[in-house]
Amino acid sequence: GENVEQHPSTLSVQEGDSAVIKCTYSDSASNYFPWYKQELGKRPQLIIDIRSNVGEKKDQRIAVTLNKTAKHFSLHITETQPEDSAVYFCAASSTNFGNEKLTFGTGTRLTIIP
Amino acid sequence: GAGVSQTPSNKVTEKGKYVELRCDPISGHTALYWYRQSLGQGPEFLIYFQGTGAADDSGLPNDRFFAVRPEGSVSTLKIQRTERGDSAVYLCASSETGAGSGANVLTFGAGSRLTVL
Numbered sequence: 208g209e210n211v212e213q214h215p216s217t218l219s220v221q222e223g224d225s226a227v228i229k230c231t232y233s234d235s236a237s238n239y240f241p242w243y244k245q246e247l248g249k250r251p252q253l254i255i256d257i258r259s260n261v262g263e264k265k266d267q268r269i270a271v272t273l274n275k276t277a278k279h280f281s282l283h284i285t286e287t288q289p290e291d292s293a294v295y296f297c298a299a300s301s302t303n304f305g306n307e308k309l310t311f312g313t314g315t316r317l318t319i320i321p
Numbered sequence: 322g323a324g325v326s327q328t329p330s331n332k333v334t335e336k337g338k339y340v341e342l343r344c345d346p347i348s349g350h351t352a353l354y355w356y357r358q359s360l361g362q363g364p365e366f367l368i369y370f371q372g373t374g375a376a377d378d379s380g381l382p383n384d385r386f387f388a389v390r391p392e393g394s395v396s397t398l399k400i401q402r403t404e405r406g407d408s409a410v411y412l413c414a415s416s417e418t419g420a421g422s423g424a425n426v427l428t429f430g431a432g433s434r435l436t437v438l
Binding site: 208213239241243249250251252253256296298300302307308309310311312313314 | 352354361362363364365366369377379380412416418425426427428429430431432
């Protein structure tokens with residue numbers, strides 16, 4: 208089955224600086240890679256996702272890059288703000304029918320220092 | 322409904338008791354997932370339904386755990402003879418299926434926090 212590794216487990220960044228979180232996956236059949244943000248005591252919420260037919264996707268201050276050959280993908284947050292503080296999870300899945308479950312990484316606790 | 326609804330939000334039970342956790346997915350979402358999240362960990366897959374049938378139950382830890390979705394909408398996760406190690410937040414999610422852009426995009430409920438004393 209799929210195995211997703213995520214680094215770092217904790218990350219502290221000065222407000223206004225950039226944050227980068229990296230994930231690797233093992234199953235070459237995986238073709239969908241979402242990122243979820245989870246605030247304390249809240250549900251995971253999708254912030255951005257990428258499918259394997261593109262190498263990069265951007266949404267305002269958030270971007271995700273995908274390297275299918277190396278089987279890794281990264282989340283980039285620019286101009287960080289205090290409200291970016293949360294735990295971020297990467298995940299991977301295949302869109303083959305019947306095999307669509309997400310496998311999550313272990314999370315990165317991001318702290319933005321004012 | 323507008324979002325994924327889970328009840329109860331909190332459940333405290335004693336070791337050995339039986340519990341049921343309910344999930345009401347987004348209307349029209351044919352795929353439904355149960356995950357378990359322990360403190361400080363990522364969500365861990367338990368079971369996935371396509372319509373009424375369990376397409377993948379490989380994440381259920383043992384035969385004390387069972388889930389149903391009899392009409393292809395609401396799902397119930399059932400845990401028998403609860404143990405302290407079952408304490409966690411049980412998250413339900415739903416998604417569309419098929420080749421569209423919504424496929425695999427999971428929307429999570431707020432979770433049911435289970436505490437086994």
